Amino acid sequence: MVKENIRWLYQAIGLEKWLSKSQTIEPISGGMQEVEPTDSILSGPNTENENYISWLDEHPCALTSFHQMMIPAKGKQIVVFLDYDGTLSPIVNDPNRAFMSDPMRSAVHEVARQFPTAIISGRSRDKVYEFVKLDDVYYAGSHGMDIMGPPLLAKSYHDKYQINAQDEKGKEFTIFQPAQEYLPSIGKMLKELKTRTLDIPGALVEDNMFCISVHYRHVLEEDYEALEQIVWSVLSDYSCFHMTRGKKVMEIRPSIEWNKGDALEYLLDTLGFADSSNVLPFYLGDDKTDEDAFKVLKKRGQGYPIVVSSIPRETSASYSLRDSSEVLSFLIRLARWGETSA
Numbered sequence: 001m002v003k004e005n006i007r008w009l010y011q012a013i014g015l016e017k018w019l020s021k022s023q024t025i026e027p028i029s030g031g032m033q034e035v036e037p038t039d040s041i042l043s044g045p046n047t048e049n050e051n052y053i054s055w056l057d058e059h060p061c062a063l064t065s066f067h068q069m070m071i072p073a074k075g076k077q078i079v080v081f082l083d084y085d086g087t088l089s090p091i092v093n094d095p096n097r098a099f100m101s102d103p104m105r106s107a108v109h110e111v112a113r114q115f116p117t118a119i120i121s122g123r124s125r126d127k128v129y130e131f132v133k134l135d136d137v138y139y140a141g142s143h144g145m146d147i148m149g150p151p152l153l154a155k156s157y158h159d160k161y162q163i164n165a166q167d168e169k170g171k172e173f174t175i176f177q178p179a180q181e182y183l184p185s186i187g188k189m190l191k192e193l194k195t196r197t198l199d200i201p202g203a204l205v206e207d208n209m210f211c212i213s214v215h216y217r218h219v220l221e222e223d224y225e226a227l228e229q230i231v232w233s234v235l236s237d238y239s240c241f242h243m244t245r246g247k248k249v250m251e252i253r254p255s256i257e258w259n260k261g262d263a264l265e266y267l268l269d270t271l272g273f274a275d276s277s278n279v280l281p282f283y284l285g286d287d288k289t290d291e292d293a294f295k296v297l298k299k300r301g302q303g304y305p306i307v308v309s310s311i312p313r314e315t316s317a318s319y320s321l322r323d324s325s326e327v328l329s330f331l332i333r334l335a336r337w338g339e340t341s342a
């Protein structure tokens with residue numbers, strides 16, 4: 001069955017594409033959007049390719065390096081962490097239509113059959129689940145501030161923010177929400193932002209439960225400043241919040257010391273790998289907020305931080321993949337490795 005699924009996936013993407021340089025899944029809403037770098041761009045337009053190739057020396061392609069990467073994996077417990085937007089789905093015009101392709105869903109499912117797998121996203125946890133629709137992965141929404149993780153044997157981790165729950169099928173899990181007390185303020189900010197941005201054509205305010213995204217992908221350049229002023233003005237009434245930036249988006253977040261890196265640690269701990277030297281975590285992500293998770297892996301001296309980027313950029317990741325199409329190829333390989341090496 002697994003082999004059949006994997007064969008189907010191979011056919012779906014075409015095995016020969018694995019090593020090709022530029023692969024894209026056509027987004028639902030039209031042509032592939034230009035991906036805005038969230039860190040410094042290291043290249044000028046004429047030297048783009050050359051710079052990308054030399055950047056690859058520092059951040060080798062995880063597909064071409066796959067065999068080498070898997071040598072230390074023998075006998076270790078692999079745990080897979082995945083970002084959603086820009087990683088499992090390509091960046092598209094409309095945030096509500098950032099759908100995951102069926103081959104990607106199957107690949108994530110196959111990976112999750114082999115290894116504990118979690119998706120850590122800036123979206124609300126419910127929204128990510130709506131896109132992914134897989135029950136065998138853990139979900140962390142709101143940049144890690146809303147985690148649905150494994151059931152805990154002992155109530156140990158920040159007790160106050162944690163509850164044990166069951167889904168309709170009786171499956172047990174734990175919900176961890178370290179920013180609970182910020183919810184009333186987030187509700188008010190959301191209303192204010194929605195009302196005050198009504199006059200800015202193209203502005204979109206997205207409710208991500210513990211965070212708010214203010215999108216400007218469709219806002220005229222001449223309105224950028226006005227939109228940003230509104231965000232700063234709303235923020236000025238809420239001292240416990242701050243703004244970070246992503247791809248054509250301003251994100252408002254509670255100022256607590258908790259990010260995607262902490263969510264990764266939380267999930268490793270609750271999966272039973274707190275101090276384990278026997279675990280090999282993979283983290284795949286494309287955005288600035290994923291850097292927090294890359295840094296955690298670097299600090300632990302464990303596993304593989306893999307940045308998804310088609311341009312050279314500053315990153316703490318050790319390996320790279322160009323786009324979500326290469327992510328798909330990588331996940332297929334990883335699942336196959338898990339199946340044959342277990």
Ligand SMILES: O=P(O)(O)OC[C@H]1O[C@H](O[C@H]2O[C@H](CO)[C@@H](O)[C@H](O)[C@H]2O)[C@H](O)[C@@H](O)[C@@H]1O
Pocket residue numbers: 083084085086090091092093094095098120121122123206208213215217246247248249251287289
């Ligand atoms: O942590 P992630 O899963 O990567 O989520 C980060 C943000 O992703 C979404 O916005 C981005 O993707 C959209 C769809 O491709 C695109 O239209 C937008 O310009 C990007 O910024 C999501 O809508 C945000 O809420 C997430 O915080």
